[in-house]
Amino acid sequence: MAHTILLVDDDNEFRTVMALALESFGYVVIEAADGMAALNVLQRERPDAILSDLHMPLMDGRTFCKRVRAELDLATIPFVILSAYIESDGSNTLSDTPADYCFSKQNSFSSLLPQLESLIVHPERNEVVRNRER
Amino acid sequence: MNPQSAPVKIGRNPQLLRNQLFISSALLTSALLVVAAWVINHQVVRQARQQVQAEVETLLPLYDAVWNEHARRLATASAAMADSPIVKTVFGDARAARDQQTLREMITDAGANAVAPGNQNGSSTPGDLVLMSDGAGQLFFAEQQGRGASETSGKATDFSVGLFARPLAGMPIDLPAARIVGESQIPARGFTILGGRVFQLALTPVVLHSGSAEFNNTLAIIGMGAELSRAMANDIKQRIHSEVVFLVDGRAYASSFATDAERAAISAISANKVLDAPAGRSSELNLGGDLYLAFARPLEDFDGKLIGQVVVLRSLAGAGQLFRAISNQLLMLWSLAIAAAWFLSYLIAGRITRPLESLAASVRAFGQAGQQGHSSQSDQAGQCNDEVMTPMRVQSEVGQLAQAFDQMRQSIKQSQAALLKNERLATIGQMASSIIHDLRNPLATISTAAEVMSNDGITFDRRRLMIETQLRASHRMNDMLTEILEFSRGSYKLSPAPQPLAPIIQCATQELGAQMAQLGIRLNVVVPPQIRLEADAGKLARVFENLLVNALQALQLEGKHKELGAETAGGLVEIRAIQDGVSVRVDVTDNGPGIPAAIRERLFEPFISHGKQGGTGLGLAIARAIVEAHGGRISLNGTQTRGARFMILLPGGKDGA
Numbered sequence: 001m002a003h004t005i006l007l008v009d010d011d012n013e014f015r016t017v018m019a020l021a022l023e024s025f026g027y028v029v030i031e032a033a034d035g036m037a038a039l040n041v042l043q044r045e046r047p048d049a050i051l052s053d054l055h056m057p058l059m060d061g062r063t064f065c066k067r068v069r070a071e072l073d074l075a076t077i078p079f080v081i082l083s084a085y086i087e088s089d090g091s092n093t094l095s096d097t098p099a100d101y102c103f104s105k106q107n108s109f110s111s112l113l114p115q116l117e118s119l120i121v122h123p124e125r126n127e128v129v130r131n132r133e134r
Numbered sequence: 135m136n137p138q139s140a141p142v143k144i145g146r147n148p149q150l151l152r153n154q155l156f157i158s159s160a161l162l163t164s165a166l167l168v169v170a171a172w173v174i175n176h177q178v179v180r181q182a183r184q185q186v187q188a189e190v191e192t193l194l195p196l197y198d199a200v201w202n203e204h205a206r207r208l209a210t211a212s213a214a215m216a217d218s219p220i221v222k223t224v225f226g227d228a229r230a231a232r233d234q235q236t237l238r239e240m241i242t243d244a245g246a247n248a249v250a251p252g253n254q255n256g257s258s259t260p261g262d263l264v265l266m267s268d269g270a271g272q273l274f275f276a277e278q279q280g281r282g283a284s285e286t287s288g289k290a291t292d293f294s295v296g297l298f299a300r301p302l303a304g305m306p307i308d309l310p311a312a313r314i315v316g317e318s319q320i321p322a323r324g325f326t327i328l329g330g331r332v333f334q335l336a337l338t339p340v341v342l343h344s345g346s347a348e349f350n351n352t353l354a355i356i357g358m359g360a361e362l363s364r365a366m367a368n369d370i371k372q373r374i375h376s377e378v379v380f381l382v383d384g385r386a387y388a389s390s391f392a393t394d395a396e397r398a399a400i401s402a403i404s405a406n407k408v409l410d411a412p413a414g415r416s417s418e419l420n421l422g423g424d425l426y427l428a429f430a431r432p433l434e435d436f437d438g439k440l441i442g443q444v445v446v447l448r449s450l451a452g453a454g455q456l457f458r459a460i461s462n463q464l465l466m467l468w469s470l471a472i473a474a475a476w477f478l479s480y481l482i483a484g485r486i487t488r489p490l491e492s493l494a495a496s497v498r499a500f501g502q503a504g505q506q507g508h509s510s511q512s513d514q515a516g517q518c519n520d521e522v523m524t525p526m527r528v529q530s531e532v533g534q535l536a537q538a539f540d541q542m543r544q545s546i547k548q549s550q551a552a553l554l555k556n557e558r559l560a561t562i563g564q565m566a567s568s569i570i571h572d573l574r575n576p577l578a579t580i581s582t583a584a585e586v587m588s589n590d591g592i593t594f595d596r597r598r599l600m601i602e603t604q605l606r607a608s609h610r611m612n613d614m615l616t617e618i619l620e621f622s623r624g625s626y627k628l629s630p631a632p633q634p635l636a637p638i639i640q641c642a643t644q645e646l647g648a649q650m651a652q653l654g655i656r657l658n659v660v661v662p663p664q665i666r667l668e669a670d671a672g673k674l675a676r677v678f679e680n681l682l683v684n685a686l687q688a689l690q691l692e693g694k695h696k697e698l699g700a701e702t703a704g705g706l707v708e709i710r711a712i713q714d715g716v717s718v719r720v721d722v723t724d725n726g727p728g729i730p731a732a733i734r735e736r737l738f739e740p741f742i743s744h745g746k747q748g749g750t751g752l753g754l755a756i757a758r759a760i761v762e763a764h765g766g767r768i769s770l771n772g773t774q775t776r777g778a779r780f781m782i783l784l785p786g787g788k789d790g791a
Binding site for chain 2: 011013014016017018020021023024055084085105106108109110
């Protein structure tokens with residue numbers, strides 16, 4: 001069964017391309033333009049993972065992530081932040097975000113995919129990753 | 135703030151200070167000099183007065199010496215006559231001794247022998263009275279002669295008045311003093327009154343020596359006298375350089391004064407009680423404006439009885455001249471000193487205030503340079519600062535102050551430059567960061583698409599959509615880069631031409647209008663065709679494009695917010711232009727979510743963005759720059775929470791109607 005991913009980004013082109021790419025690898029993608037819209041989606045959908053941009057109007061990725069973590073039934077959804085503001089070498093990984101993984105838009109799509117996959121398939125590893133990052 | 139007012143005030147203050155310093159120090163020194171001059175003058179005049187007083191007191195012995203000399207001369211003359219053999223022969227003959235004619239001849243002969251050489255009056259006798267009495271004091275001869283020509287208009291004969299030729303009432307036949315001399319056979323001197331006249335008299339006995347020392351026969355007494363006349367007073371006056379008044383019974387007998395002055399002198403003498411003053415003490419008299427110091431000496435007869443007084447008056451006119459000379463010299467010195475004090479005060483005031491003036495000038499120039507530095511850049515300001523560097527005298531306190539100020543100015547200049555540099559670096563950093571991150575989004579789009587498309591198992595439709603997206607992303611990158619380039623150039627060179635507004639707006643809405651129509655956004659354009667203005671069509675179109683892009687993005691955002699892919703229907707963008715007097719006003723309105731209050735203030739600054747959807751944050755900054763280059767103004771109108779209304783005011787064309 002195909003995993004569902006909620007893709008949140010205010011950049012039309014990037015979102016389109018990312019959605020197409022994920023769909024090419026068999027994911028079902030729900031799109032949202034910012035955190036607020038994404039929270040609306042989450043009221044009726046429960047994706048297997050959330051891929052969110054950081055800088056967005058109305059509600060940015062950081063706030064959105066905290067809101068998700070605050071909801072009991074959503075808190076365990078793997079959350080990946082995908083931003084142009086994160087350097088590709090991970091030098092400015094956002095430690096204050098309760099996200100499972102921070103990914104730079106400069107990194108290749110092929111390096112994102114295995115991380116995403118493992119977060120979805122082995123949700124118990126999430127904690128490990130989270131602890132290690134702390 | 136008027137930049138002209140402050141420097142004028144700064145420039146005037148040192149002038150005021152100089153005047154105050156000058157006037158106060160000049161007045162102070164003048165006052166000190168006046169007081170000093172008064173004290174000195176007072177002291178000097180007092181000293182001089184004391185000196186004159188002391189000098190007058192030395193007159194006393196001089197006066198006595200003059201009297202003594204007179205008396206000695208009379209005595210010498212009478213003694214010479216008494217010793218003459220002719221006289222002794224005549225007096226030896228009782229008949230001849232009573233014959234007036236014989237006696238006159240005898241006086242002439244004996245007097246010629248007896249006259250001492252150097253008798254200043256050149257007369258035959260030193261006196262003007264010749265007396266002869268027998269040993270019992272009975273006068274048998276008395277004759278007064280002229281004393282010479284000096285004070286009697288050269289008429290010696292007028293003065294030759296025989297006592298018996300003009301008999302005087304109360305003329306004594308008996309002269310007690312002569313009897314005493316005849317008995318004692320010792321010469322005597324004294325003052326005496328004969329026939330109402332006062333004489334200084336010397337009596338000498340004519341002695342016939344008997345051969346025995348115990349007993350000698352007195353043949354007669356010869357008296358030589360001089361009247362205390364005006365002539366004598368004048369003689370004494372010449373000798374002691376003082377006026378002389380003879381007083382008998384408190385009335386003037388004779389004096390060296392003229393008649394009127396004599397009367398004044400007598401009354402002054404009695405008024406000042408000169409006669410009652412203790413011996414040796416002088417009194418000050420004022421005779422018709424002239425000051426005199428006066429002292430009195432007694433005139434005593436042979437018995438030591440007071441018969442009158444002599445008052446000697448020393449004029450202070452010479453001393454007064456001395457006082458005046460001293461005062462004049464002091465006045466001159468005093469004036470010179472005051473002039474010097476004023477001059478020095480002026481110099482000192484100038485020396486104090488000149489560095490202050492240059493300091494003020496330096497401050498003023500620094501302030502002006504600072505203002506220029508704000509409008510232009512710091513390089514120019516630096517130049518101005520260096521120009522106003524004034525060489526100051528470092529030794530003085532004010533000079534040190536100026537130096538300290540200059541150091542402070544330098545450090546302010548440096549920190550100002552450092553601040554500007556930091557600010558610029560921060561702006562560049564902000565700009566670079568913003569641009570780089572903005573460019574990364576389309577770049578990531580392109581690279582991700584390319585990476586995925588290299589995968590074989592991708593459907594054609596997806597591939598096509600990806601390529602289209604890729605293309606859009608690269609166009610967007612290009613637009614952003616162009617925008618940055620334009621903005622970084624700073625100035626917008628316009629090629630304005632008079633033209634109607636409507637075609638410009640039509641050009642701006644052409645591309646975006648179609649896009650809006652697709653999204654169901656209504657675009658309402660109301661531009662009267664008669665509105666004309668002087669504008670660069672291409673640049674001005676860019677302004678409206680940017681505003682429309684913002685409106686479109688805001689509406690799209692709201693649409694997506696409702697739900698992704700939901701309708702943007704109901705969205706409305708309106709462009710409405712009106713002729714507003716000489717200017718043209720264009721309102722661009724949308725009914726989107728509006729501008730958050732937080733960024734309204736800085737909305738037109740670069741990199742301030744609300745939508746942040748792949749923009750550089752330069753759109754409104756560019757719009758403002760273009761509008762301002764046209765001499766217009768752009769502003770966000772209203773504070774409503776919903777929708778945004780931008781107002782653009784542009785100067786209208788000459789044929790605006």
